[in-house]
Amino acid sequence: MRPFLKSSFLASSLFLSLVALFGIGLMQVYSSSYIFATESYGDGLYFFKRQLIFTILSAFCLIACTQLPMSFLKKWSWLLWPVAFVLLCATFIPGIGVRVGGALRWIQLPMGVRFEPSELLKVAFSFVFASIVCRHENILAKMKWGWVFLFVVAPLVLLYKQPDFGSLVIIVLVALALLFTFGLSLKWLIGAGVALIPIFYFLVWNVGYRKARIQAFLDPWSDPAQKGFQVIQSMLSVHSGGLTGVGLGQGQGKLFFLPEAHTDFTMAVFFEEMGFFGALFILALYGFVIFKGFQIAIKAQDMFKKTLALGLITTFAFSVFINVAVVLGLVPTKGLTMPFMSYGGSSLLILSFLFGILLNLEMSVSKQSSAGSFNVR
Numbered sequence: 001m002r003p004f005l006k007s008s009f010l011a012s013s014l015f016l017s018l019v020a021l022f023g024i025g026l027m028q029v030y031s032s033s034y035i036f037a038t039e040s041y042g043d044g045l046y047f048f049k050r051q052l053i054f055t056i057l058s059a060f061c062l063i064a065c066t067q068l069p070m071s072f073l074k075k076w077s078w079l080l081w082p083v084a085f086v087l088l089c090a091t092f093i094p095g096i097g098v099r100v101g102g103a104l105r106w107i108q109l110p111m112g113v114r115f116e117p118s119e120l121l122k123v124a125f126s127f128v129f130a131s132i133v134c135r136h137e138n139i140l141a142k143m144k145w146g147w148v149f150l151f152v153v154a155p156l157v158l159l160y161k162q163p164d165f166g167s168l169v170i171i172v173l174v175a176l177a178l179l180f181t182f183g184l185s186l187k188w189l190i191g192a193g194v195a196l197i198p199i200f201y202f203l204v205w206n207v208g209y210r211k212a213r214i215q216a217f218l219d220p221w222s223d224p225a226q227k228g229f230q231v232i233q234s235m236l237s238v239h240s241g242g243l244t245g246v247g248l249g250q251g252q253g254k255l256f257f258l259p260e261a262h263t264d265f266t267m268a269v270f271f272e273e274m275g276f277f278g279a280l281f282i283l284a285l286y287g288f289v290i291f292k293g294f295q296i297a298i299k300a301q302d303m304f305k306k307t308l309a310l311g312l313i314t315t316f317a318f319s320v321f322i323n324v325a326v327v328l329g330l331v332p333t334k335g336l337t338m339p340f341m342s343y344g345g346s347s348l349l350i351l352s353f354l355f356g357i358l359l360n361l362e363m364s365v366s367k368q369s370s371a372g373s374f375n376v377r
Contacts, residue, residue: 012359012362012363013288013292014289014292014293014355014358014359014362015359017285017288017289017292018062018289018355020285021285021286021289021339021340021341022055022058022059022340024282024285024340024341025051025055025340025341025342025348026048026051026052026055027248028266028269028270028341029047029048029051029262029266029341029342029343030045030047030048031248031249031251031254031269031273032251032254032261032262032266032269032270032343033046033047033048033261033262033343034048034249035254035255035256036254036256036261036262039256047262047343050343050345051343051345051348053345054345054348054349055348057345057349058348058349058351058352059352061349061352061353061356062352062353062355062356062359063356064356065352065353065356065357065359065360066356066359066360066363067360068356068357068360070305070360070361070364073127073304073308073357073360074131074134074304077127077130077131077308078127078128078130078131078132080120080123080124080127080128081121081124081125081127081128081151081152081155082151083120083124084117084120084121084124084155085121085154085155085158087107087115087117087120088117088118088121088155088158088159088162089158090107090117091104091105091106091107091117091158091162092104092158092161095108096108098114103162103163103164103335104162105117105118105162105164113345114345114346115345115346116344116346116347118159118162118164118167119167119346119347119350120346120350121155121159121167121171122167122170122171122174122315122319122350123312123315123350123353123354125152125171125174125175125311125315126174126307126308126310126311126312126314126315127308127311128151128152129175129178129307129311130303130304130307130308130311131304132152133182133303133304133307134303134304134307156168156171156172159171160203164335165203165204165210165334165335166322166334166335166336167336169322169334170315170318170319170322170336173318174311174314174315174318176189176192177314178307178310178311178314181310182307212227213227213332213333214332215227216228216230216231216332216333217231217329217331217332217333220232220235220329229259230258230259230260230265230333231329231333233253233257233258233259233265233268234253234258234265234268234326234327234328234329235328235329236253236257237251237252237253237257237258237265237268237269237271237272238268238271238272238327238328240252240253240272241271241272241273241274241275241276241278241279242275242276243275243276243277244275244276244277244278245271245272245273245274245275245277245278246272246273246275247273248273248274249273250273251269251272251273252272253268253269253272254269262342262343263337263342263343263344264323264326264333264335264336264337264338264342265326265327266337266338266341266342266343267279267323267324267327267338267341268327270282270341271327282341283324286320286339289316290313290316290317290320292362293309293312293313293316293317293358294310294313296309296313296358296361296362296365297309297310297313299365300361300364300365301365305361305364305365308357308361309358309361312354312357312358313358315354316339316351316354319336319338319339320338320339322334322336323336323337323338323339323342324338339351
């Protein structure tokens with residue numbers, strides 16, 4: 001009998017890749033935020049020190065999640081969705097919710113810390129979807145499908161009201177990807193696409209600032225000082241980096257030319273300082289992590305594990321793709337951070353939770369494979 005050690009995730013190539021992303025992310029937060037932190041707080045390490053604290057907490061969170069029993073996750077993990085819904089509701093309560101840039105997306109916590117519930121909601125969707133698909137013996141199995149629909153859609157309405165359209169888009173894309181993967185007919189997807197046309201008009205084109213974002217995406221040079229400013233500055237930073245970059249800490253875009261240099265557009269800073277080859281390396285690292293996630297989903301035989309792994313890694317993949325596409329001017333700006341690379345404690349903690357569960361699933365799948373091989377012999 002060969003014991004299966006829970007600590008075996010330490011030797012996982014996925015875990016080692018995540019360690020690399022944590023380290024590179026810390027370096028990027030330092031580089032992209034130093035000037036802004038110096039001017040705004042009188043301490044160039046202001047954001048770096050906070051990110052370092054959250055990185056340490058995230059490491060503990062990741063390790064803790066690898067120890068969660070799979071039976072516990074199957075039975076209770078769907079509760080993350082209503083919990084995230086309640087936290088979303090809290091953002092609308094005066095004194096609790098914090099408005100930044102016109103959006104109510106954050107909850108004020110002690111010691112000046114803010115938490116963004118939409119980050120939890122994006123991950124929680126995969127858990128509730130896996131529970132619905134597998135029809136476990138819990139409250140979801142006893143609910144009629146109409147109530148299930150309302151149960152899933154209600155938090156999405158709050159996302160729109162915050163507004164957090166970027167997170168809403170990711171959840172919808174993940175839902176469509178999962179439905180297609182699990183056999184939803186193509187005609188239903190086409191029908192959904194047709195139905196989205198009037199929805200797009202009323203929710204996007206009919207809303208001033210969202211329409212402006214699309215217009216800036218289509219022709220940023222028509223208004224370079226206002227609507228197209230973010231996109232133009234991002235593309236200029238990417239162009240300035242060339243093949244090898246201008247050097248770590250030497251980028252000019254972050255000197256108050258590039259908006260949100262340490263959050264939404266941090267990859268533009270990375271492109272400028274590390275160049276095409278540096279960006280190619282980090283994107284390859286992201287690609288490997290995504291590949292490992294899909295590999296876990298493919299190998300999983302249990303439907304809950306397969307659905308959960310697929311949902312989690314698809315959520316991560318869309319987050320990476322959309323942020324890079326925005327930085328390169330390939331899609332309209334969405335206000336989404338780059339996983340691991342952008343400053344933000346909420347994002348980092350939730351990412352650690354996501355990958356802690358994926359590592360847990362990887363160990364569980366490996367254990368099953370080993371047991372199956374042993375039984376055959």
